[in-house]
Amino acid sequence: MEQNQQNIIDSSNHQNNLLARIATLLDKFLVYISIILSAVLTINLIVAVLFRYVLSMPIFWADELSLLLFAWITFLGGCLAIKRSEMAAVTMILDRLSSKLKLIFQIIIQLSILFFTIIIAYYSYIWVTSPSVSNMISSTLRIEMWWIYSIVPISMVCIFIFTINNLYNHILEYRFRDKGGC
Numbered sequence: 001m002e003q004n005q006q007n008i009i010d011s012s013n014h015q016n017n018l019l020a021r022i023a024t025l026l027d028k029f030l031v032y033i034s035i036i037l038s039a040v041l042t043i044n045l046i047v048a049v050l051f052r053y054v055l056s057m058p059i060f061w062a063d064e065l066s067l068l069l070f071a072w073i074t075f076l077g078g079c080l081a082i083k084r085s086e087m088a089a090v091t092m093i094l095d096r097l098s099s100k101l102k103l104i105f106q107i108i109i110q111l112s113i114l115f116f117t118i119i120i121a122y123y124s125y126i127w128v129t130s131p132s133v134s135n136m137i138s139s140t141l142r143i144e145m146w147w148i149y150s151i152v153p154i155s156m157v158c159i160f161i162f163t164i165n166n167l168y169n170h171i172l173e174y175r176f177r178d179k180g181g182c
Contacts, residue, residue, distance in 0.1 A: 061140040075155040121156035
């Protein structure tokens with residue numbers, strides 16, 4: 001019996017370590033990509049302003065590139081906020097609950113995020129792969145729009161991974177507290 005419990009604990013730790021490692025690697029990758037995109041956005045805006053107001057030769061595609069980069073940075077930032085539990089929230093009610101009840105509500109919140117993420121991922125994938133989007137070309141950059149819009153399903157997959165990791169950690173914390181831990 002004791003060996004069986006130890007095997008369950010070891011299996012749980014292995015899954016958590018694997019999930020945590022995947023989430024951590026994905027977090028680092030998204031931070032790296034966000035930094036690069038932010039640098040490109042900054043350079044693009046500076047060059048566009050210089051060309052428009054100093055040289056009087058506006059770069060016609062700079063505005064569209066800025067919008068594209070800003071959208072990608074926003075969605076990647078949303079993923080990172082979910083991973084780090086830094087999304088905007090009104091915690092007035094949660095702050096007044098006992099730690100166990102607060103943990104239950106945090107699990108419910110993570111399940112809600114997971115439900116929302118699955119729905120958005122599914123429908124955004126259908127949307128991005130639809131002929132109306134896959135055949136569309138951007139007006140100034142002349143790239144296929146599915147490249148631009150693909151950030152929606154990509155970010156939902158990232159949020160899914162981060163939410164599963166958060167949910168797993170909250171459930172472990174709940175089980176630990178339920179068994180008389182801190």
